[in-house]
Amino acid sequence: NKMDRTGANFANVVKDVRQKLGAPAFPILIPIGAEENLIGQIDVVNQKAIIYSDDEKFGSKYNVRDLQGDEIATAKAAYDELLDAACSADDELGMIFLEERPITPVELKAGLRRAVIANKIIPIAGGSAFKNKGVQYLIDAVIDYLPGPLDIAPQKGHVIDEPENEVIAVPDDNGKFIALGFKLWSDKFGRLVFFRVYSGCVRKGDTIYNPRTRKSERVGRLIQIQASVHKDIDCCYSGDIAALVGVKDVRTGDTFCDESLDVLLEPPTFPEPVISMAVEPKTKGDQEKMGNALQRLSEEDPTFFVKTDEETGQVIIAGMGELHLEILCDRLKREHKVETNTGKPQIAYRETLTIPADGEGKLVKQSGGRGQYGHVVIKVRPGEKGSGVVVENKVVGGTIPKEFINPAKNGCIEAALNGIIAGYPVIDLHIELVDGSSHEVDSNENAFKMAGIFAVKDALKKAKCILLEPIMSVEASTPEDYQGDILGDLNRRRGKIQGMDSRGTTAILRAEVPLAEMFGYSTAIRTLSSGRASYSMQPSHFEQVPSQIVEQIVEQRGGSK
Known part of the structure; x- marks a missing residue:
């Protein structure tokens, strides 16, 4: 898409898809021209040119003609490459090729469809949705090559x-x-x-x-x-x-x-939010209106979360990045007519443990009448990456009655929402309920839930917990003249340079940078490059926070390590 944009280069995109994604990508519709000179496409399979009109409806009308000039060599090279890949990927086409029979466009399309469904070939088409150039043939390609409901596993x-x-x-x-x-x-x-x-x-x-x-x-x-x-x-x-x-x-x-x-x-899976900020309406009268609007937006977008901070009473919104939250605040204004003030974004830090530990929690209360009694003994250990919090019941002999197992588990899970370093959620934690005791009269669900919370807090204090911060995978594109300045800036932001490429006169820098250091980066990179550099970033993983920064974070949260 966007072949009408300045700097559009179809060949570079195909090369990047092959090199960076490792995908077996082959063009089936090659743009004729680029930027303001985009006039149509080469149909590689049929060896024809599709030329779109430039009337007031853009490319809603088109005509098919024979190839001309350089188009002939481009189409022939792409056809030979596509045919070779299709014959290698599909047995039926391969047999026709070995028998030296001519392969018709219908046979090639059928073979390509089988190869695409088997994920052996990725077809690529170039065009412009905005100018409506290439859309019709793209829809045809969806019908010709992509799987229908009966072609894939139920x-x-x-x-x-x-x-x-x-x-x-x-x-x-x-x-x-x-x-x-x-x-x-x-x-x-x-x-x-x-x-x-x-x-x-x-x-x-x-x-x-x-x-x-x-x-x-x-x-x-x-x-x-x-x-x-x-x-x-x-x-x-x-x-x-x-x-x-x-x-x-x-x-x-x-x-x-x-x-x-x-x-x-099986529902779709969505990544955890990596950034949050406080938001409040500019007028108190809009409080309820803002609450309803945020609820509606969070229902529409599963990567957008809204919660109220119990300590400060602030409404906290969380999402996938600075731009994501900026767009949602803009939608509040445009679609829901709610003007808001936003506080500095907060980072979604996490905590985890580094060594196994034992923990014990006991709630004993007796203040006249029926008391409270719950007693839980647990073992904790680091879980697999991405496993979240897993609670396993290893109690034998009925020392904790069956009806109190789930409340004890719920207490353990609730305790993991607030770690012991700075109160951030604990991740990759495996908990085993191993023992406990109960009282015939005083034990109840709430007592065992509280005992589970105390047991986890006790275990985490012994488990050498560490603070983790979200790391972003950043790719910056800049003219080579500014490469050194941008490289230096990424290093100052605690970035780890992963690689550098050149694409013509443009340098591509890839780095892993803590999200905490990326605030305001869009302004910084434009300033360093006189507005000529751009960047993209996406969540990568979590890494341990350096000790000197942990102290600052704990201080900001009002805690003590």
């Missing part, structure tokens, strides 16, 4: 509360209805829930069931959306995507199914 789910009881959603219009809500969106029609049907079909007037909420709702209106066009439909079949209007209490990743089923499909 979606799997499980019966709710029974993860081992697997359910397969076979793409069959006559099967029982199973669908997944993958996006929420608010517009002039109200709240739309985009969903994909994996099995069966759903019609207007049907009743669908949400296993998460255990509630059923009637389908009042079904909409098929194509860009800005909303088309009412009566039925949505297996493999189709549509939108529901007016469904209440829905989250991204919810399953919808037939009332006779109680199945959960």
